[in-house]
Amino acid sequence: MTIKSVLKLLIGAILVLSIVGCSDDDKDTKKQETPKRNISLNQVDVSDYQFTMNNQDAVSITLLQDNSNYFTITINKSRIQKGFKFLRNKDNYNTVDKDVDISATFTKDNFNFLPNINDNSFIELEVIDYDKINKKAIIKVSTTVVNTNNPKDTIGFNDAELTFTNSDTKAYFDLLTKNLNSKKTIGNSITSKNIQNVIKSLKENYDISAVGFNNSKLIQKDICLNENFCEVYADKVQIQAVSKNIEALTSSKVTPLYYQQVCSAIMIGLTDANREIIEQQIPQYFNHASKNGKSKWKALGVEITIAPDNQNLLGCSFYKK
Known part of the structure; x- marks a missing residue:
């Protein structure tokens, strides 16, 4: 049974998230009925400086528990439009359009998990809503990533629904799509x-x-x-x-x-x-x-x-x- 939690962040992002982890004994399914490990990611952040992916402006969204447990997904800003859908799995891992690339990394207890050509590995993202007038975006993410030291060890979550608005502390919605002129860079x-x-x-x-x-x-x-x-x-x-x-x-x-x-x-x-x-x-x-x-x-x-x-x-x- 997966853990489901609704975590409302006062800083302008709302996260509905179910995280599951599996090890060698778990079955190869997208959603695990009896997860071996669970993790609660209760904070959301958005990158606030300019960088590119595939020569296009990009943004990183990080879901985190602490410095040792966090998930980061990076997407080109131009793709954040209502109705945009993306799926990468073993069937299209090497053929999906690289110009619509999305990257995902997961770190748990300082061990790295990444997408892989694996029956259990995938990244799925959908922009459910993008409202410029009310400055609100809703993005749904599901993923399973693989331990770089043990391909049978996977962790991931299903149907994480992220809602982004602006707040007094950080303009989350604006950061998703606006081009930045910040001196800060990826380097x-x-x-x-x-x-x-x-x-x-x-x-x-x-x-x-x-x-x-x-x-x-x-x-x-x-x-x-x-x-x-x-x-x-x-x-x-x-x-x-x-x-x-x-x-x-x-x-x-x-x-x-x-x-x-x-x-x-x-x-x-x-x-x-x-x-x-x-x-x-x-x-x-x-x-x-x-x-x-x-x-x-x-x-x-x-x-x-x-x-x-x-x-x-x-x-x-x-x-x-």
């Missing part, structure tokens, strides 16, 4: 700065040049999909930055030494710590995890987690407050 977000520091650290400490997907040349404007999600590759190691969390996805195509060097580079990039000290610590964290199943440490303002993925490969993730 100034915490996520973007963290990934840039990691790119620099990889090169300076290990002579590793970050690249794009399929070893393509790294193009700066393509590194970050939105202000909360950035991604690069270090050879076959995929590095994802989601809000304040950075994770190096495991890869069986690189040596353990190379992967741990990537982990060290991330830690150095986030803290500007001495390389020799970090290179002493990271193998200790992995050794502890191999013996105990998982290791979690706090050092230099960063929370480090070493944990196995579904292939039992140990991976590293970092959360910097």
Whole structure:
């Protein structure tokens, strides 16, 4: 049975939301009858600075519980019109019009969940109402996203109805569609700065040049999909930055030494710590995890987690407050 709650926010957004999570034992259905995990997202925010997606003005809507549990969806502003519908699932994952793209990321307890070519994974959005005169918009969202470390671990929600109006504290409706002339840009977000520091650290400490997907040349404007999600590759190691969390996805195509060097580079990039000290610590964290199943440490303002993925490969993730 899903949890249903109506959360009225005084700051101008109303959210009707049912969140469900499932693990390996759950059936592959869009709505889970007996969810293993539940999460209540009781705050809504809208990005208040200018950035683009697919070379068009875009806006990010974030539903959050706290800094470790939140969902972000990004959409081109031109698509926020009454009647607009969007669905991406396994049947059209690679064919849906990229010019009508919508991105979604979910972070739970500092673990990243993203859409995937998976029977259970989808993003569905509908603009139910868009009233310029009364300055009110209603958007309904459903999604299931996949744990980047374990594709059988999914989380999502069905029929989240978001109502946006203007208020004394923030003009939510205006932010959805108006073009902004703000000096703030996506490149100034915490996520973007963290990934840039990691790119620099990889090169300076290990002579590793970050690249794009399929070893393509790294193009700066393509590194970050939105202000909360950035991604690069270090050879076959995929590095994802989601809000304040950075994770190096495991890869069986690189040596353990190379992967741990990537982990060290991330830690150095986030803290500007001495390389020799970090290179002493990271193998200790992995050794502890191999013996105990998982290791979690706090050092230099960063929370480090070493944990196995579904292939039992140990991976590293970092959360910097």
